[in-house]
Amino acid sequence: MGMDQRWEINSIGSMLSVMTSARHDPFARMLNVDLIAVLVAVLLPWSTSGVGIGMLVWLTALAATLELRPFLRSLQRPISALPIALVALAALGTLWSDASWGARLYALSPATKLLVLPFLFYHFERSTRGMWVFVAFLASCTLLTAMSWIVAIDPSLSLKAPDEPGGHGIFVKNYIAQSQEFVLCAVVLAFPIITLLRDGKVRQALLLTAVATNFILNMAFVVVSRTALVTLPVMLAVFAMAHLRWRTNALLFVAAVVLSALAWTASPQLQATTDKFARDYRIYKERNQPTSIGLRLEFWEKSLRFFAEAPVIGHGTGSTRGLFEAAATGPAVLAQGQVIGNPHNQTLNVAVQWGTIGVVILYAMWFFHFSLFRGEGLAAWIGLMVVLQNVFSSLFNSHLFDFHEGWMYVLGVGVAGGMVLRARSEAAESSGTVRP
Secondary structure (H helix, E strand, O other): OOHHHHHHHHHHHHHHHHHHOOOOOHHHHHHHHHHHHHHHHHHOOOOOHHHHHHHHHHHHHHHOOOOHHHHHHHOOOHHHHHHHHHHHHHHHHHHOOOOOHHHHHHHHHHHHHHHHHHHHHHHHHHOOOHHHHHHHHHHHHHHHHHHHHHHHHOHHHOOOOOOOOOOOOOOOOOHHHHHHHHHHHHHHHHHHHHHHHHOOOHHHHHHHHHHHHHHHHHHHHOOOOHHHHHHHHHHHHHHHHHHOOHHHHHHHHHHHHHHHHHHHHHOHHHHHHHHHHHHHHHHHHHHOOOOHHHHHHHHHHHHHHHHHHOOOOOOOOOOHHHHHHHHOOOOOOOHHHOOOOOOOOHHHHHHHHHHHHHHHHHHHHHHHHHHHOOOOOHHHHHHHHHHHHHHHHOOOOOOOOOHHHHHHHHHHHHHHHHHHHHHHHHHHHHOOOOOO
């Protein structure tokens, strides 16, 4: 048994111990649910099976604290009803799909994690310890940066294959997932840094600045995904517009341009990543080779044709791979001959399988989750960045349905959403307003 597997088993054992420590104390039961969520957040950057099992343990622990009527009332809110509707559509989509039942159920599975969102909203609307989850995730990602620096120096310490593409500086998982984590942590930290500086708490602000800088430097000099290079400026721009004055924005923009130019000049890793954009496109157009960008263009073009063939309800759950197999032309070594079950775009992934109905539900869910976080406070800022990152990164991937990025969305939106709902409820009570 490997070291990482033993660590996962020990972590899951800790979750079970927390559950059984106080079965008859309501306060302790609530604390148990919170602590298990904290452990899941710690596991998320490192483990796949640990997160899956941990969430099952969390749901089991939550069942002991759940009050049925308030929970059912909470399901009427669009933020909870729309994720359920998307999963329900995916389940119904198995009925008109031509794929094998194995393929249908396999394609349905990634969407089911959205069913956890209503439970997270419900619990963290009652709990006062939601921020523990985010602090745990930040600490875990910070530890992961240390391991990334170490394996960049000594690749033999990595748990990944040394010749795996994008494996430089990767201890576990992959460079896309790692970049998603580091970008989210770095941008989210901008809010408390500015808040601390405005309150005159310079030491705490400098500490968080050092942590955020560590994430940025790791992406600049070790490894970064191209998706992260696209989403990071967008997320920073939203922060600047929401929280800084226009003169400060102008100065920061100039500073960002200068620092980016210096980082690109000093970092061979950044140069190789950015140069790969143009090189991949040129190789795809001139030689029909299956490069990353070329394949995405090929997948998107074919997916649009599939969508046009069944624009209302799509081809059904799990139908994507069969459609690409039928549309493949030429040998598999060429771009036109590639077969895939995921078009690397969340909208097209939904559109091909469930048509316009699925796309409307998807965008309505994103809209209501985004609207939930249009307010002040750290929890609202975290939730806003989680939704924004998922929406923009889903232009190039199906991140809502990918395991790691999908759970980042579910855990981030669910916990932050519950915290925001609790804050609004308390504000309404203090002002004497009756909440609907």
